Amino acid sequence: MFQDITTLLLDTKAFKDTIDLFVERYRDQNISVVASVEARGFIFGPPIALAIGAKFVPMRKPKKLPGEVISEEYSLEYGTDKIEMHVGAVQTGERALVIDDFIATGGTLCAAIKLLERVGVTVVECACVIELPELKGRAKLGGKPLFVLVEGGGA
Numbered sequence: 001m002f003q004d005i006t007t008l009l010l011d012t013k014a015f016k017d018t019i020d021l022f023v024e025r026y027r028d029q030n031i032s033v034v035a036s037v038e039a040r041g042f043i044f045g046p047p048i049a050l051a052i053g054a055k056f057v058p059m060r061k062p063k064k065l066p067g068e069v070i071s072e073e074y075s076l077e078y079g080t081d082k083i084e085m086h087v088g089a090v091q092t093g094e095r096a097l098v099i100d101d102f103i104a105t106g107g108t109l110c111a112a113i114k115l116l117e118r119v120g121v122t123v124v125e126c127a128c129v130i131e132l133p134e135l136k137g138r139a140k141l142g143g144k145p146l147f148v149l150v151e152g153g154g155a
């Protein structure tokens, strides 16, 4: 079943409460990077980054970023995809939060973690609004903690 987050965005209180829950959790964790994957991750990453005083690092689909990039391929429910991050956007030793709207197979978050760790960034935690637990995406994160607000139903 497709889990549609656009209804959440129409409810100003629910959307604000959602952002606030993440901000509350991450504001005192010395996080300097909030990273999200195009496209739906970009809805949640920037307001959280601004509120906790971190920079926002976009991870984009291939050939979208203008500068030099590093890339990581990942598997989806059907097929594969790739994400890219600008070289120099983050520095070795920084602490990052990876945020997305949704975790299904975990392939997307896993690729985001790998990109950051390849350049020496510590991923403190991953966070999503919705998790589809039956796809066991959590297991793909290599023991990295995952914080979710809602359990979705139906793969």
Ligand SMILES: O=P(O)(O)OC[C@H]1O[C@H](OP(=O)(O)OP(=O)(O)O)[C@H](O)[C@@H]1O
Pocket (backbone or CB within 6 Å): 037, 038, 039, 040, 041, 075, 076, 077, 100, 101, 102, 103, 104, 105, 106, 107, 108, 109, 137
């Ligand atoms: O856990 P996974 O199996 O990797 O699936 C989760 C990803 O799928 C969706 O993105 P999608 O690739 O559909 O792109 P979109 O954000 O552009 O809609 C969603 O926004 C997550 O990023």
Ligand SMILES: Nc1ncnc2[nH]cnc12
Pocket (backbone or CB within 6 Å): 001, 002, 003, 004, 102, 104, 155
């Ligand atoms: N079931 C689902 N609903 C919404 N987004 C998704 N991305 C991958 N699987 C999804």
